[in-house]
Amino acid sequence: MKPCVHCIVSGHVQGVFYRAATQEQALSLGLKGWVRNLADGRVELKACGPAQQLQQLQDWLWQGPPHAQVNDVVCEEVEALEVSTTFEVRV
Template sequence: MRTTARHFRVSGKVQGVFFRASTQARAQALGLNGWVRNCPDGSVELLANGTAEALQQLEDWLWQGPDRARVTAVEATPAPLQPLAGFAIRR
């Protein structure tokens, strides 16, 4: 299967609700590589490498997020592939 990359920005009540840790767990379960981090504007940003199907499953999950999250927007854009191993939480 062909590997692609996608950049996401998730807005709403997405900080302080375990969004990064939950995203990391979901991405790992889907076999994705990449990273996730909080942004100063209150959004969460992530980059993920994987199959188109797995990336779509992640995007679908991002619209819901963990129980305490209230997602208002998910922006997804294609990104260049980067040599990433695992899925990290960046500070």
């Protein structure tokens, strides 16, 4: 079973294509999972895959797309209960 992480990203991360860029980054790393906006302005995601690629995604989350201003990224390891076959943007 591959490891999974659940992350919450805060800052100016909505309305700047953060979800789409996260999806693109995750797919390029071969990760599975999802990303979505939260009502409070944060972005939430769950990603599963090889540990090295998960770490690369977590490092990228601090940067995000060009217009994002990331203040905090909190990630924790979680179990892979429902794993997607791809990495999707959820509404």
